[in-house]
Amino acid sequence: MRRNITHQSVRSARSGFTIVELLVVIGILLFLIATSAFVVRNIGNKAREKKTMSTIVKVNGLMQDRIEAMRKALDSTKNQQQLQSLVGQKYTSLVNNYGAKYRSIPKPVVEILVRKDIFRQNLPQYVAENPSVNAAMDAQQGVASGAAGNLGADAGASISSEYLYYILTKHETYGVPPVGEDAFLASEVADTDGDGLMEFVDGWGRPLRFYRWPTRLIKPDGSTIRRDIASAFFNGLPPASAAGFNEADPMNVDADDPQGRIQHENNRSGIC
Incomplete structure (x- = not known):
């Protein structure tokens, strides 16, 4: 008789992971690390955005106080004589500098231009707009000579912010006193171009x-x-008027000239 023999294979117990399994684990870990880095970076960006918006809101509020003070002063009855004197000076300057054709420019248009000049002088953006502010900025301790309005190491990226910082913290505007440097957090201001003049900075510096x-x-x-x-800046901005409708587009309305006198005069004579 033949004897049936059953062959049984014996497997040794596994003591580790295969290469494929290790690669899968490594891939999962890399994915988790990348995802975590993205989440952390996104959280960081959101925090910087929030900080930037907080600074902008604060600065905007201080600016609005000064803008309102300027408008009240210019509309005040007691200041009309001085305002009309400035209108006369502006008219003479236009005629002398740009020719006789400016003799026909209406007085209300000249007054609007004067108001814009006053606004420009009290909220300057560059060197030519208020020489006295330039001199005062340059006279500050630790400020490089001629720094105010100078393009500097950053090609002028910080100029307008330097002027605004000085106006809000050191300069009185129609009775509105400066707020002082302590009104802002250390993280909201910096001298990014190293000229000694501080400027407002965003969450990224x-x-x-x-x-x-x-x-x-x-x-x-x-x-x-x-x-x-x-639309990102104006809530409820209406769509553009359809062709044939005589409706003023709010994006074409000058807040200083709501009746469009400057544009009308420019269309009429091309002198503005």
Whole structure:
């Protein structure tokens, strides 16, 4: 008789992971690390954005106080004589500098231009707009000679912010006193270009640029309105008027000239 023999294979117990399994684990770990880094970076960016917005809101509030003070002063009855004197000086300057064609410019248009000049002088963006402010900024201890309005190491990126910081912290505007340097956190200001003049900075430490009349923001080419950009700054911005409707586009209305006198005069005679 033949004897049936059953062959049984014996497997040794496993003592480790295969290469494939290790690669899978490593891949999972790398994915988790990358995801964590993204989450942490995103949280950091959100915090910086929040800090930047907080600084902008604070600065904007202080600016609005000064803008309102300027408007009240210019509209005050007791200041009308001085205002009209400035209108006369502006008219003479236009005629002398740009020719006799400016003799026909209406007085209300000249007054609007004077108001804009006053606004420009009290919230300067660059060196030519208020020489007395330039001199006062340069006279500060620790400030490099001629630093105010100078392009400097950052090609001028910090100039407007330096002017705004000085105006808010050191300069009185129509009875509104300066707030002082302690009104801002150390993280909200810095001297990023090393010229001794402080400027407002965002959450990433970059200078916040100040634009007094940011028309190019919504009209990059000077004429076409980018409503997709404007809508980010104006809640409830209506769509552009349909062709044939005589409705004023709010994006074309100058807050200093709501009746459009400057544009009308420019269209009429091309002198503005």
